[in-house]
Amino acid sequence: MRKTVNQGYKQDTVLQAARCSQKADTMDSSKAQIPSEFHIRKGVPGDARFLATLGRKTFSDSFAADNRPEDMAAYLDASFGPGKQSLELADPLSVFLIAEVRGRAAGYARLLKSPVPPGIRIRPERPIQLVRLYACRQWIGRGAGPALMRACIAESRKRRCDGIWLSAWDRNIRAIRFYRKWGFSRVGTRPFLVGNDRQNDLVLWRPLLAAPQ
Numbered sequence: 001m002r003k004t005v006n007q008g009y010k011q012d013t014v015l016q017a018a019r020c021s022q023k024a025d026t027m028d029s030s031k032a033q034i035p036s037e038f039h040i041r042k043g044v045p046g047d048a049r050f051l052a053t054l055g056r057k058t059f060s061d062s063f064a065a066d067n068r069p070e071d072m073a074a075y076l077d078a079s080f081g082p083g084k085q086s087l088e089l090a091d092p093l094s095v096f097l098i099a100e101v102r103g104r105a106a107g108y109a110r111l112l113k114s115p116v117p118p119g120i121r122i123r124p125e126r127p128i129q130l131v132r133l134y135a136c137r138q139w140i141g142r143g144a145g146p147a148l149m150r151a152c153i154a155e156s157r158k159r160r161c162d163g164i165w166l167s168a169w170d171r172n173i174r175a176i177r178f179y180r181k182w183g184f185s186r187v188g189t190r191p192f193l194v195g196n197d198r199q200n201d202l203v204l205w206r207p208l209l210a211a212p213q
């Protein structure tokens, strides 16, 4: 694999991910250059530490303000860490897609072959779950989300899936609007635990038709 190359890469990108939001706090996005193209690559085993840092940071940036610190800490500790992301990277049913601009992380997505949750009114034969889709703070509204979604759709087609499902916090209005724009519609709800806080998630589904879109 790309172990040797990736070792240097890995250390750099961990730092880059960690710097993500520091830049965001000081960046005037109206003056920043919007890249015409994001480079999307698949996660490899050497990315575990980088993805743990990126996952933790982007989740925290997105939701810390709306959750109790103790719930947030419990969720982050249970979900992100090199060991956890190593296992996810090794899972043949799972794939990480990482968006980069000039070698720096702009966001990531994770897909996982998994059935739609019980109680949902559709029963597709070959569904895939979009488990995570996160743009780094400074790339929100600047193309990383759409680039990752395009890549997720292409990858899901390549895996011959008949549709993509996901669940999104019903208070995450921006993400829900984004998913609707990309052809997702509501097929149910499910509870989602952040620490001890039981939240309500919308379950959304997007069929994948034969023709490219």
Ligand SMILES: CC(C)(COP(=O)(O)OP(=O)(O)OC[C@H]1O[C@@H](n2cnc3c(N)ncnc32)[C@H](O)[C@@H]1OP(=O)(O)O)[C@@H](O)C(=O)NCCC(=O)NCCS
Pocket: 062, 133, 134, 135, 136, 139, 140, 141, 142, 143, 144, 145, 146, 167, 168, 169, 172, 173, 174, 175, 177, 178, 181
């Ligand atoms: C989800 C995400 C990847 C989408 O990427 P994005 O760059 O925001 O996507 P876009 O800007 O193309 O689309 C967002 C839409 O929401 C709209 N929007 C922005 N703020 C909004 C708000 N407060 N209320 C409603 N809509 C809002 C935008 O105007 C845009 O719609 P438009 O294109 O019709 O104007 C990105 O927002 C993100 O990383 N969010 C934080 C992490 C997250 O919530 N992930 C999803 C977990 S389920």
